[in-house]
Every structure is written in structure tokens, then in C-alpha cells.
Amino acid sequence: MAAVAFIDLLNGPTLGFLSLLTLGPTFASVSGSVRRTALVGGIALALSVPLAAYNHMLGRTQNYVILTTIVAITGASMLASRLRIERERELANVRLVAEAAQRVLxxxxxxxxxxxxxxxxxxxxxxxxxxxxxxxxxxxxxxxxxxxxxxxxxxxxxxxxxxxxxxxxxxxxxxxxxxxxxxxxxxxxxxxxxxxxxxxxxxxxxxxxxxxxxxxxxxxxxxxxxxxxxxxxxxxxxxxxxxxxxxxxxxxxxxxxxxxxxxxxxxxxxxxxxxxxxxxxxxxxxxxxxxxxxxxxxxxxxxxxxxxxxxxxxxxxxxxxxxxxxxxx
CATH class of the missing domain: 3.60.40.10 (PPM-type phosphatase domain)
Structure with missing residues (x-):
């Protein structure tokens, strides 16, 4: 997200890269907890406000769409993170059973x-x-x-x-x-x-x-x-x-x-x-x-x-x- 903000500032207000901030919560769900994913989504929202002002997008419909997209993807990423953690717990239990079976077999x-x-x-x-x-x-x-x-x-x-x-x-x-x-x-x-x-x-x-x-x-x-x-x-x-x-x-x-x-x-x-x-x-x-x-x-x-x-x-x-x-x- 820092790279997205830097590229946006580097290219000036003519090109907007705000939608790429959704990559933050998306990648956070791959390895992070639900709370961490929510935190990354909040940082994405916080970054989008000054970047929208820099790109002269505050109050415009496009900016509202981007904010809504960040919120929606953060929610979906939180759900994905929760499901991933549950699967990891199930896999850990299965591995314990497999190790016990190996010791017996x-x-x-x-x-x-x-x-x-x-x-x-x-x-x-x-x-x-x-x-x-x-x-x-x-x-x-x-x-x-x-x-x-x-x-x-x-x-x-x-x-x-x-x-x-x-x-x-x-x-x-x-x-x-x-x-x-x-x-x-x-x-x-x-x-x-x-x-x-x-x-x-x-x-x-x-x-x-x-x-x-x-x-x-x-x-x-x-x-x-x-x-x-x-x-x-x-x-x-x-x-x-x-x-x-x-x-x-x-x-x-x-x-x-x-x-x-x-x-x-x-x-x-x-x-x-x-x-x-x-x-x-x-x-x-x-x-x-x-x-x-x-x-x-x-x-x-x-x-x-x-x-x-x-x-x-x-x-x-x-x-x-x-x-x-x-x-x-």
C-alpha cells in the first residue's frame, strides 16, 4: 500500500491508483488473522482520503465507489482469513491423527x-x-x-x-x-x-x-x-x-x-x-x-x-x- 501511495504521488494527480489499495487487505487475508486483515483495511481507507484529495477526487462519485470497494474487499478478506484459519486448525488436527496412526501402524x-x-x-x-x-x-x-x-x-x-x-x-x-x-x-x-x-x-x-x-x-x-x-x-x-x-x-x-x-x-x-x-x-x-x-x-x-x-x-x-x-x- 505504501508502494501504491508512492507511485500515485510520483505520477501526479492525473492518474489515480486508489483502487490498488484493495491489494492490502487482500494479501493480509493470506497469512494474517481476522483482526490484522481488518487493521490493514482501515489503513487502506486512511490512505485513500489524502490520496483522493491529492487527485482532486474528494466528494466525487468515483471516490465513493473506491471507498465502498475497499470496505467490501476488506470484509470479504476478513471472511477468507477466518475460513483459512479454521481449515488450518482442521489440518493440524488431521496431522495429529495421522501421526498417531503412523506410530500404531x-x-x-x-x-x-x-x-x-x-x-x-x-x-x-x-x-x-x-x-x-x-x-x-x-x-x-x-x-x-x-x-x-x-x-x-x-x-x-x-x-x-x-x-x-x-x-x-x-x-x-x-x-x-x-x-x-x-x-x-x-x-x-x-x-x-x-x-x-x-x-x-x-x-x-x-x-x-x-x-x-x-x-x-x-x-x-x-x-x-x-x-x-x-x-x-x-x-x-x-x-x-x-x-x-x-x-x-x-x-x-x-x-x-x-x-x-x-x-x-x-x-x-x-x-x-x-x-x-x-x-x-x-x-x-x-x-x-x-x-x-x-x-x-x-x-x-x-x-x-x-x-x-x-x-x-x-x-x-x-x-x-x-x-x-x-x-x-
Whole structure:
């Protein structure tokens, strides 16, 4: 408004810029309170009087129209400011609920379990969201450390609801069953009852015992095993299996397999949001070529470095949720 007054004085009384004073209360409603918007509108009215006298407009119909316009826009801006503040309060409450849901659904994983150190990275595709269709869990049971990582088909609240169901099935079965295949069977039975239509879930169920990792893979990207000597290989299952929800036939059910896991070794679990992330030219993220970033002494710092490299490769927000779970023995 000061700029409008200065320009008006600079150009002389021939050109009137009084109507531009309405920009004051208009912009005030964007970030200010109702009282502040009203105050700015009052300042606009106060400025319009000497400027009208300078432009020889006092007592003219045009000046009354301008004053009425300032009053009307100030009133509308006050209403807009009140509505904005109410929406901000509602959004703040929704975020509190979302944070509570995140703590229940995706609980913080333990940073150490037995003789292993664990690191986690989760990036939601939605900038406003903290949870999505990717899921993970680590449970220390009498049978050993068991973990789950998965990806629910679809996005939005439906995917979050299905992810909650999958995690609930794992948390119950992981402690009840002694053998890993029994855990997988109970999970499948529970999850399939919940899934409807063409929904499905890709997942890896793992159990760490002694110097091996037992894996059951439902059509999920195979984890990477990083040996202490620097070699890297993909822990592919002996037979391909379909995701949970598509296991109609017995022969499609996944079979457990074991991978050596000695002192100093690492194993990286991840969802397809990592390997399917593309740069501006459409090239996929070369995860296998970036494993050197995981050699840091601190596993969490190493995983954060890998996540930063992933985001730099994409050059913007991810199109799909991306979860990574790193185990170091």
C-alpha cells in the first residue's frame, strides 16, 4: 500500500491508483488473522482520503465507489482469513491423527536386535503423508529375529487399511508359530480373508538364525546381500511365487530358502518404489551400483546416504512409496 501511495504521488494527480489499495487487505487475508486483515483495511481507507484529495477526487462519485470497494474487499478478506484459519486448525488436527496412526501402524523398529544392527528409511510419495502402502516390521521372538517388508497394491486410504491388516497378521503369527512356513500360512489365511477384488500384496518374510537368513518371498523384489569382502549378490528365491491374494493354486505358494549371513555381512530389503524410481531421462535407479554407499560404520547413516542419492537421482518427489530396511550382522 505504501508502494501504491508512492507511485500515485510520483505520477501526479492525473492518474489515480486508489483502487490498488484493495491489494492490502487482500494479501493480509493470506497469512494474517481476522483482526490484522481488518487493521490493514482501515489503513487502506486512511490512505485513500489524502490520496483522493491529492487527485482532486474528494466528494466525487468515483471516490465513493473506491471507498465502498475497499470496505467490501476488506470484509470479504476478513471472511477468507477466518475460513483459512479454521481449515488450518482442521489440518493440524488431521496431522495429529495421522501421526498417531503412523506410530500404531509403522512403529519404530529396534536399532539393535541380538547381534544385529538395524536401519530403516521410509519415504512417502505424498509430500503431506507419512504413511502409505509400503509396510515393514521387525519382531524379536523366541525363535529368532523375524521381519516383514511388503508393498500393498494401490494407493490411498485403501492401501493404508490393507497394510494395517497385513502388519496385524504378521504381529500375531510371528510370536505364535515356531516355524517360518507356519507363520507364512497363517498370514496368508488372514490376509486373503480381508483382500477383495483384484487387490494383492507383495512381501518378504524373513527370520535370522545363527549364520543364515530364512526367506519366504511373495513376488517381492529380492533383497541384496552385501558380503564383508565387498561382494554383492541378489538373494533370488529358487522359484517365482505370486503375491498374497493371488495364491489360488498350491503350486504358486512360495517356498522357504536360506541365505548365508555371517559376521560383517549386510542384507538390504526394499520395495519397488526404490528400483522403479526414474530420473528425468526415464532411467531407473541403479540400486546394485550404489551399494558402496552402505559401507559406512553407522548403518542408519549409510541408509540415509543411499536415500539422499535416490532422491538426487529422481530430482523431485518420488512417484511411489519407498521403504528400505538394512540389517548388519
Amino acid at each position: 509403522l512403529r519404530p523398529v529396534p536399532r539393535q536386535a541380538g547381534n544385529m544392527r538395524i536401519a530403516l528409511s521410509y519415504t512417502s510419495a505424498a509430500a503431506e503423508a507419512q504413511i502409505g502402502g509400503d509396510l515393514y516390521e521387525v519382531a524379536t521372538t523366541p525363535q529368532g529375529v523375524r521381519l516383514l517388508i511388503g508393498d500393498v497394491q494401490g494407493k490411498g486410504l485403501d492401501a493404508v487399511e490393507t497394510a494395517a491388516w497385513v502388519l496385524g497378521a504378521f504381529r500375531e503369527a510371528a510370536y505364535d508359530k515356531e516355524e517360518l512356513p507356519a507363520v507364512a500360512d497363517q498370514m496368508e489365511t488372514s490376509i486373503i480373508r480381508h483382500l477383495s477384488g483384484e487387490k494383492f500384496v507383495t512381501a518378504i518374510l524373513a527370520e535370522v538364525r545363527h549364520d543364515t537368513v530364512s526367506l519366504i518371498n511373495w513376488g517381492h523384489p529380492a533383497p541384496l546381500v552385501l558380503r564383508r569382502d565387498g561382494t554383492v549378490h541378489v538373494a533370488e528365491p529358487p522359484e517365482e511365487a505370486v503375491p498374497i491374494g493371488l495364491t489360488t493354486f498350491e503350486q504358486t505358494r512360495p517356498k522357504p530358502y536360506e541365505v548365508p549371513f555371517a559376521d560383517g555381512d549386510q542384507i538390504l530389503f526394499y520395495t519397488d518404489g526404490v528400483i522403479e524410481a526414474r530420473d528425468g531421462g526415464g532411467a531407473f535407479y541403479p540400486l546394485g551400483e550404489r551399494t558402496g554407499l552402505l559401507r559406512s560404520e553407522d548403518p542408519q547413516a549409510a541408509l540415509e546416504c543411499l536415500r539422499a542419492d535416490l532422491l538426487q537421482h529422481v530430482g523431485g518427489p518420488l512417484e511411489d512409496d519407498a521403504a528400505m530396511l538394512l540389517l548388519r550382522r
